[in-house]
Amino acid sequence: MQEQSLIGAFEAPPQDAARAFRAALEALARPGTIHEIKGGQAPAPVSEAAASLLLTLCDPETPLCLMGRHDTPEIRDWIAFQIGAPIVGPESAMFALGTWTALQPITNFLIGTPEYPDRSTTLIVEMEALSQDGATLAGPGIKETATLALPDIEPFQMNHALFPLGVDFYFTAGTQIAGLPRSTRISGTQVLEATEAN
Amino acid sequence: MSDYNFAYLDEQTKRMIRRAILKGIAVPGYQVPFASREMPMPYGWGTGGVQVSAACLCPEDTLKVIDQGADDTTNAVSIRKFFEKTAEIAVTEKTREATVIQTRHRIPEEPLTEGQILVYQVPIPEPLRFLEPRETETRKMHALEEYGLMHVKLYEDIAKHGHIATSYAYPVKVEDRYVMDPSPIPKFDNPKMDMAAIQLFGAGREQRIYAVPPYTKVVSLDFEDHPFDPSKANHPCDLCGAEHTYLDEVIIDDEGGRMFVCSDTDYCAERQAEGHRGRLSPSENIEKAAE
Ligand SMILES: [Zn+2]
Numbered sequence: 001m002q003e004q005s006l007i008g009a010f011e012a013p014p015q016d017a018a019r020a021f022r023a024a025l026e027a028l029a030r031p032g033t034i035h036e037i038k039g040g041q042a043p044a045p046v047s048e049a050a051a052s053l054l055l056t057l058c059d060p061e062t063p064l065c066l067m068g069r070h071d072t073p074e075i076r077d078w079i080a081f082q083i084g085a086p087i088v089g090p091e092s093a094m095f096a097l098g099t100w101t102a103l104q105p106i107t108n109f110l111i112g113t114p115e116y117p118d119r120s121t122t123l124i125v126e127m128e129a130l131s132q133d134g135a136t137l138a139g140p141g142i143k144e145t146a147t148l149a150l151p152d153i154e155p156f157q158m159n160h161a162l163f164p165l166g167v168d169f170y171f172t173a174g175t176q177i178a179g180l181p182r183s184t185r186i187s188g189t190q191v192l193e194a195t196e197a198n
Numbered sequence: 199m200s201d202y203n204f205a206y207l208d209e210q211t212k213r214m215i216r217r218a219i220l221k222g223i224a225v226p227g228y229q230v231p232f233a234s235r236e237m238p239m240p241y242g243w244g245t246g247g248v249q250v251s252a253a254c255l256c257p258e259d260t261l262k263v264i265d266q267g268a269d270d271t272t273n274a275v276s277i278r279k280f281f282e283k284t285a286e287i288a289v290t291e292k293t294r295e296a297t298v299i300q301t302r303h304r305i306p307e308e309p310l311t312e313g314q315i316l317v318y319q320v321p322i323p324e325p326l327r328f329l330e331p332r333e334t335e336t337r338k339m340h341a342l343e344e345y346g347l348m349h350v351k352l353y354e355d356i357a358k359h360g361h362i363a364t365s366y367a368y369p370v371k372v373e374d375r376y377v378m379d380p381s382p383i384p385k386f387d388n389p390k391m392d393m394a395a396i397q398l399f400g401a402g403r404e405q406r407i408y409a410v411p412p413y414t415k416v417v418s419l420d421f422e423d424h425p426f427d428p429s430k431a432n433h434p435c436d437l438c439g440a441e442h443t444y445l446d447e448v449i450i451d452d453e454g455g456r457m458f459v460c461s462d463t464d465y466c467a468e469r470q471a472e473g474h475r476g477r478l479s480p481s482e483n484i485e486k487a488a489e
Binding site for chain 2: 116182
């Protein structure tokens, strides 16, 4: 086990996790808003925001899927030591972590069942930066419309079309987080490929 | 107090509750199952709401707890003290100052704002339960959007009483999809549910969490020929003169004398402090006595 896996937990777990959860709650409850979330440090290339979100929501009860450059021995060790989540493939993941490209195709993830739409995957999409300069959002949590830079448009529209089934998204970069629940309607064609981490 | 049970619950339990809350936000009005924990208080005291609050509270929060609109009932005082002790958070009776508000049976009169969370204590989360006792069946009805029976029930009310008799826990439809129990608030409060704050609902005994994000469409079920009527009593408040609030009827003497006062005690007190007067305002009586 790498020494790196022994560090990076919250300094004051109950308080830091509570603050991180509130950021995650506000982000998902108000699509298009960007929030600070910090305190967790995982091996590169995991952002502080994604590490904090994993520490806040994941544990041995939440199968986690690591994709692309987020699936390294160092990251697996860190997850094993700090979180204890079993590492699984997309078809049984409650959470998934990776860049937008690495997470494709998102149709591999769980969308829940008509009776249990909550049995679905939450995707943590690592970005180079978060910006409100992008697609137009509407729906629950949004007064009229909001905007958010998304790495794509159509897959999110298709995901929304499955409502109340579907996956939910968090976008993370540095210490910032934004959320996009399946309930959000998306319009606009602006795709900011440059914002994706690579 | 140990850091490891900030807000009473252990970290693993809070993670499980937090995940359920986020699913509730993603699917507004859908009841997310969760593994409810024993709390050091009876179920009737809103252990579902207490667990949701415990999962949300940060050290920086200011908590308000109301029961039937009042901050000073045994239930409200106990829950407030519980979190003062276990989370060392600030508390308030002022709606405006609170970041988290736990409630039973009312929505505050003052409009809630962004950044606030309203946590409801829910006794029976399933709006279809009285029509269908089997959980497997109600789950199927929600999955298929089979809400015809609910409309039939409301229409039977109209046939029997000339109007829809349900006045508490009046069912709503959230974002044109799920029929939801708004908890036993008076139907007067239903229109307030389309609000700027996050609304979270916790049912402890029934082990369900559900949510309504800010600015979400919440429509009280009704019929074209019998539109929803939030029904407001025909009196102003006898203490602050408000004509737009939900009132409680209070017996004031042995001769059956009664008065109508705002059920939201903080709102009423603030109006009185601002100089608003009602028919039986104490200060006016004092002035009269002094004359
Ligand atoms: Zn009043």
